[in-house]
Amino acid sequence: MMRMNNPTLHPAATNGGTDDDGDARSPRGIQSIEVGGQLLKALVRAGSALALKDLARAAGMTPAKAHPYLVSFGKLGLVEQDAVSGRYGLGPLALQLGLIGLQQVDPVRLAVAQLPALAAQLGCTVSAAVWGPMGPIIVHVEHGPTPVHVAMRHGTPASLRHTGTGKVFAAFAPPQAVAEALAREGEAAALDDPAFAAELQDIRRERLSRVRDELLPGISAMAVPVFDGFGRLALALAAIGPSALLDLGVGSPQAQALRACGEQLSRRLGYTGQGIA
Structure with missing residues (x-):
């Protein structure tokens, strides 16, 4: 024995x-x-x-x-x-x-705790957003060292078609919910647009959305998904700043840092799917 x-x-x-x-x-x-x-x-x-x-x-x-x-x-x-x-x-x-x-894990609480350090690391404003009753909604904003004159605060909705945060939800949220939210935004035909569909495919592959001068001239943004232990999109993390200071390259230090933060939070939530080491 x-x-x-x-x-x-x-x-x-x-x-x-x-x-x-x-x-x-x-x-x-x-x-x-x-x-x-x-x-x-x-x-x-x-x-x-x-x-x-x-x-x-x-x-x-x-x-x-x-x-x-x-x-x-x-x-x-x-x-x-x-x-x-x-x-x-x-x-x-x-x-x-x-x-x-x-x-027992609260995704928003975990994300909010990471935002101050992330804003300092990226040198720009960062935010966290979840899916609300009408679509993506920003639940926390952490201002960085570089001021950004954009009306973004807690409770601000994020356009599914024209913001980095919104595009993450358009790519990973349930299709029916996305279609209904786009219709409420007046973008009912968006998913039939080949260019938008291709952009969403790129976001799913790269786990990164990028927006340059789309809503406001001189302002760019990028966002990453955070998944829970069931593989569902829990929230989106975004960085926004002057286009001259925010490097939107997939392999840029800022993009890598943002993606790393999203992956770390996903692991904390129990996600073990593709793209998480």
């Missing part, structure tokens, strides 16, 4: 959380839990059930070392073993934890 070793504490646990010089160290933890947790992470990365040898290899351990962890995780419901194939997958408790975690 295989037997787990007693849980071991990190070294910090033996000296009160400080080193020999009295410097603060990271909080103590149970090392065996962290080691076993690599198996759960490996299952999440795989996205499917794995045989013992494959799961152990993905977690960086031998099958003999992995097995007792899996036995304990199975008793807790964190993993379960298929009776026919013998493969290990996430168990009912892991699924319940995931669902509860998704319910």
Whole structure:
């Protein structure tokens, strides 16, 4: 019979959380839990059930070392073993934890917390928007170091056809809802416009919308989607600034920083789909 070793504490646990010089160290933890947790992470990365040898290899351990962890995780419901194939997958408790975690996360709260640093990094005004009763609506604006004379504030609707934020929703929101919102904007035929349809396809591929001098001369914007754990569009992040200062190139530092922020928030919301590392 295989037997787990007693849980071991990190070294910090033996000296009160400080080193020999009295410097603060990271909080103590149970090392065996962290080691076993690599198996759960490996299952999440795989996205499917794995045989013992494959799961152990993905977690960086031998099958003999992995097995007792899996036995304990199975008793807790964190993993379960298929009776026919013998493969290990996430168990009912892991699924319940995931669902509860998704319910507890507030996408807007997470996004708003990121906006001040994002505005400073990009050097321009940034915003977050969600889908409201009538279409996209801006819920928070963080002004950057460069003033932008645009009537954009909390509660401002975003045009689906002519704004970076709106185009993200036009590309990723449910088609029927998008069509109805476009009709309310007086753009009922927009989705039949080949140029607009091609633009939306580019946005879906690049995960980035770009608008230059479209609503106001000299003002440009770009926006990225943020997805939730179910793969649905949760909100859009946008950057707006003088066209001379906002580089709309797909590979520009500003575009990469904005996209990275959107992907980080998507991961926080549980999204693991295409485009998220």
